[in-house]
Amino acid sequence: SQTIHQWPATLVQPVGSPLSLECTVEGTSNPNLYWYRQAAGRGLQLLFYSVGIGQISSEVPQNLSASRPQDRQFILSSKKLLLSDSGFYLCAWSEQENYGYTFGSGTRLTVV
Amino acid sequence: GQNIDQPTEMTATEGAIVQINCTYQTSGFNGLFWYQQHAGEAPTFLSYNVLDGLEEKGRFSSFLSRSKGYSYLLLKELQMKDSASYLCAALDSNYQLIWGAGTKLIIKP
Numbered sequence: 001s002q003t004i005h006q007w008p009a010t011l012v013q014p015v016g017s018p019l020s021l022e023c024t025v026e027g028t029s030n031p032n033l034y035w036y037r038q039a040a041g042r043g044l045q046l047l048f049y050s051v052g053i054g055q056i057s058s059e060v061p062q063n064l065s066a067s068r069p070q071d072r073q074f075i076l077s078s079k080k081l082l083l084s085d086s087g088f089y090l091c092a093w094s095e096q097e098n099y100g101y102t103f104g105s106g107t108r109l110t111v112v
Numbered sequence: 113g114q115n116i117d118q119p120t121e122m123t124a125t126e127g128a129i130v131q132i133n134c135t136y137q138t139s140g141f142n143g144l145f146w147y148q149q150h151a152g153e154a155p156t157f158l159s160y161n162v163l164d165g166l167e168e169k170g171r172f173s174s175f176l177s178r179s180k181g182y183s184y185l186l187l188k189e190l191q192m193k194d195s196a197s198y199l200c201a202a203l204d205s206n207y208q209l210i211w212g213a214g215t216k217l218i219i220k221p
Contacts, residue, residue, distance in 0.1 A: 041213075042213060043116075043199070043211045043212060043213035043214060044155075044201075044211040046208070046211075090154055100145060100157035100160055101145075101155075103154035103155050104154060105153070105154050106153070108152075
C-alpha cells in the first residue's frame with residue numbers, strides 16, 4: 001500500500017534562517033506531488049506541484065522553492081525565512097489528477 | 113476567476129443530520145472532492161463526484177449538480193468525532209484543485 005511521510009511535525013525557526021522540509025512517498029511510482037500551505041482558519045494554498053523528477057511548477061511567487069531530486073521525494077526549501085512563512089505545510093500525492101489526494105501529516109512551522 | 117464558496121461554520125446536534133453546501137465557479141470542471149480535516153491534522157479524502165447525483169458512503173453522502181455548480185455533503189447520525197472542518201475542492205480543466213476555505217462543523221451533545 002502507498003504511504004506518505006512528511007517531517008518534521010513541528011518546527012520553530014528564527015527569521016532569516018534556512019528551511020528544508022522533506023516528503024517521501026512509498027508504494028507507488030511517478031506520483032504527482034504537491035506542497036500546500038494552510039494559514040490558521042484559511043483554505044489550502046497550492047505552493048508547488050511536480051509531475052516528475054526535476055519538474056516543478058510554482059503557483060505563487062514567494063520566498064520558497066521546491067525540488068524533486070528523486071521520483072518519490074519532494075523537498076520544500078527557503079534560504080531566509082520570513083515571519084509570513086509561518087503556517088501549516090502539507091505535502092500530498094496523487095496517482096492521477098482526478099484521483100483523490102493523500103496528504104502527509106503536515107509540518108507546523110512557526111517563524112519567530 | 114475561479115471560486116469555491118462554502119459556509120464558514122455550522123453547528124449541529126449529536127444524532128442529527130447536517131448538510132454542508134458548496135458552490136463552485138471554475139474554468140472547466142473535472143470533478144468535486146470533499147475532505148475532512150480535524151484540528152491540527154491533515155485533510156483526509158471523503159468523496160469524489162464527477163457525475164450528477166448522489167453518492168452514498170455509510171453515514172456520509174455527497175451530491176453534485178454540474179448545471180448549477182453546486183454540491184453538498186450530507187452527514188447522518190452525527191457523532192462527536194464528526195466535529196471537524198469539511199473542505200470542498202473542484203478540479204478545473206487543467207486538473208488543478210481549487211479549494212474552498214472549509215466549513216467548521218461543531219457538534220453539540
